[in-house]
Amino acid sequence: MARLLGILGGMGPLASADFVSKLIAATPARTDQDHVPFLLWSVPQIPDRNLALAGQGPSPVPAMLRGLHALRGAGCDLAVIPCNTAHNWYDELAAEGGLPILHMADAACAGIAAGCVGLIGTKGTITSGLYQQRLAARGIDCLVPDPAEMTELVMPGIYRVKQGDPAGAAPAFAKLANALARRGAGTIILACSEVPPALALLPPESLPPAVDATAALAAACVRWWNEERPG
Template identity: 35%
Template structure:
C-alpha cells in the first residue's frame, strides 16, 4: 500500500517547491496515480534557523511542531523537511508526533559514502548548519574526512543563499565559484550541497565540473519516493 508524504516546508518557499518538483521528476510513472500523494505545509512563519543558532533569534521549534502536527492531522504517513539547518531542532519536534521522519542529513552522508567512499568532501551550507554540526557530526561518525570553506568563501555562500531567499536570482557567482576552486585545491572531490537554496542554485546556474556534487534535496526526494512505495526513475 502506498504511503502519503508530508513536507514541512516554507524554509524557503522555493526550496519547498523544488522538493515537490524533484519528487515528481524522479518518480517513474505512467499516470497521475503512479505518483505519491504529497501533503505540503509551506509554513513561512517558521523563524530563521541560523539566526537562532548563532544569536538570539526566535526559536523555530514551536512552529516546526505545529507544521508536523498539521501534516499528521492531514493524513501524512511520514515527514520530510527541505531545510538542512532545521534538522538541528528535529529531535524535539519528533517527540510531539507519532510519524517517522526521513533524515536528509543522514541520507545525504549515506549517499556520499555509497557513491564516493571515504574520499574527502566539502560542505556548502549555512552558518547555522556549520555551527550546529549537523553534517560534521555524521561525517565524523562515518569516518569521512571533510573540509569547510574559508571565512571569505563562507560569506560568499551565505550571500548566494540569502539572495535566493530574497528572490534575487541575477547573481554574480564569481566568489561562489572561487569557493569551489578553493576546496578542490585542498583535495576535495565531492561537495555536499547542504542548503536547499543551493539546490535551487544548482538548477539555475551551471556549476563548475571540477568536483562532484551531492544535492541533499535530490537525495531527500528519492528517499521520499521510496518511502511512499513508489518507483524511482533510473
C-alpha cells in the same frame, strides 16, 4: 487511504518547490496516479532559523511543530524537512512532532563511500556537526568553508535565493565549491537547500562533482513510497 508524505517546507519557499520538483522527477511514473502523494506545508512565516541559532531571534520550534501537527492531522505518516538548518532541532521535532522524520543528512550521506568531501551549508548546519559526524563514522574527511567564506559567500548567497534571485546567488556558491575542490574535496555536499536551485543555473562543467542533499532526500522519499505501496 494510501500512505501520505508530509513536507514541512517554507524554509525557504523556493527550496521547498525545488524539493517537490525533484521528488516528481525522481518518481518512475506513467500517469498522475503513479506519483508520490504528499502534503506540503509551506508557511514561511516560521522565524528565521539562522537568527535563532545566533541568539538574535525567537525559536522556530513552535511554528515548525504547528506545521508537523497540521501534517499529522491531515493524515501524513512520514515527514521530511527540506531545510538542512532546521535539522538543528531534529531531536525535538521528531520527539514532539507526532510522526517519524526522514533525516536529510542521513539521505545525503548514504551514497558517499570514500574520499574527502567539502560541505556548503549555513553556519548553523556547519557548527551543528550533523554532516561531519555522519561522514566521520564512515571514515570520510570533511572540509568546511572558512569564516570569511561563510560571511562573504554562503550567507549572502542564501539570502539572495530567499529574495527570489537564485541567479544572483550562483556565482558565490560556485566560487566556494571550486575553492573547496582546490583544497582537496573530491565531492561537494550541497547541504543547504537554497544552494542547488542557484547552482542549477550554471553550466555543470564549471562546477566540481556534487551531492545535492535535496535530491537525495527526494530519492529517499520515492524509495519509501515504493516500499510501502500495496501491490
